Amino acid sequence: KAGVTQTPRYLIKTRGQQVTLSCSPISGHRSVSWYQQTPGQGLQFLFEYFSETQRNKGNFPGRFSGRQFSNSRSEMNVSTLELGDSALYLCASSPTSGAYNEQFFGPGTRLTVL
């Protein structure tokens, strides 16, 4: 089975621009979660989607949004980029939602905001 894939792997943007990151979960997985990883804040939860519905949302401003498609692929969008948005964005998939499912992580998208 193919693992979680994320595209693009690296991205450079300038302040004020917007960006869309994509995540394809493992086949059959219906839950996708997104995390932001920075050296200072560590790993912080952004949101979780399950069956095209947002189930959980972390404490991030409204500039961060996401969606999930019927094939479980997910995208996250960051509008009006700020320097502090530079981070590794990880997505993780699991078969269903809830505490009893292992999450499988993708390789991440490294976003640099200049």
Add this chain to the structure above:
Amino acid sequence: AQTVTQSQPEMSVQEAETVTLSCTYDTSESNYYLFWYKQPPSRQMILVIRQEAYKQQNATENRFSVNFQKAAKSFSLKISDSQLGDTAMYFCASLSGNTPLVFGKGTRLSVIA
């Protein structure tokens, strides 16, 4: 709210030796899961081991084992016979109910030949 604390930002160990990474957590939930994840340099995060809170027996996976002290809210990871491939960031995390994974800040482990 759940919190996870890893008090050791960096550690090093000689190859073939044993090392223990510390983690404490706080949760008001009675049923929860605890995890150790490994993130090698420039590689993706993988699950090392997980522990269900209702199980008293400590989880083990080959050279990896945990010491789960529920009353003390402590969840340490022991790596035996350390190998160069164990060099990575290690994250402790907790999960309960419908709340998302909460991670500690991580411990950078270096295995020295």
